[in-house]
Amino acid sequence: MIKYPGGAVYKPATKKVKITSASASNRGMSLEHDLNLSNNHYNDAGIALITKRPTPINVVKVDYTKGARITDAYFEKQSTTDYNGIYKGRYLDMEAKSTLSKNSFPLSNIYEHQFHHLRQVTAQGGLALFIIRFTSLNETYLIEARHIIEVKTSGNRRSVPLQLIRQHGVRIEVGYAPRIDYLKALDEILARR
């Protein structure tokens, strides 16, 4: 602790200290942000080409007097998934979700349409994946969609236990570039097959 002449005590700005801490800054970053950084890295390095689908928006009114400014619109549900692309010549399709839960991933996070889409991806021979982040635990997993779909199809559960995700999925390492190395986790999953 630093004491100034006159007895005043220097208190470091709590917020600033938190930001310089690596683990805290990890928690502060959103999963989407991490994925965008990682995908940029993969693309730049020629490792893969995976892009985020834009959020679907239904445009109601456009003001052309202001250079095509949208003045009325609303968000639509994503009928597919957030990410798709190509890795090692294979088609890849994935949905990324965060949960505050500490012991399971609620199935209500995934729309019926998205389950249907991921089933179709699998039927076409593509890689259908989920990236699931347990924000409170600071743990992120890559898991094949079929494991989540199995729990959904069984109809007995409203959420996927973390234990099941740990068993069938692979924990994603957090680093600098790529921010989250989910393709390394995918390599592990493919090697298991």
Added chain:
Amino acid sequence: MIKYPGGAVYKPATKKVKITSASASNRGMSLEHDLNLSNNHYNDAGIALITKRPTPINVVKVDYTKGARITDAYFEKQSTTDYNGIYKGRYLDMEAKSTLSKNSFPLSNIYEHQFHHLRQVTAQGGLALFIIRFTSLNETYLIEARHIIEVKTSGNRRSVPLQLIRQHGVRIEVGYAPRIDYLKALDEILARR
């Protein structure tokens, strides 16, 4: 010609007559509409899973008092292409464009970013394609992106001659389901390789 009592002459509404003509209604349909119908057919029939990327929109202001209504936003340039997906286990990426020109396809229709994206798709072993419709001729072609990129790279031309597109591409048949059978055209292109 029908003559009414009193000498008035019945004139059929030109617009109505045009709509009932099959060829005219074909011309009236947009390429995007045709592709959406075709992709729905392919997906439903389990032939392929190809989806349109939503138009990217930059949201500036959202009114949450009205249930997340967007009150200010603008269209962004598409940095990738309009369509991607999986066919016969392969990653496919394509851009679809119409032109009113009768003898060439202007390269100004394609953004620099899109060329870059399609080059990356090819480098990753994916199928990079263009669908080009000559609206005035009512002719639609599927062509591998590399042929268009070659003309672009040569730097001598500002447009791709229709003759070159006819030589390297395959004309897409127009029908009912699928509306435009571009995957049949793709099979021909793949057989040539």
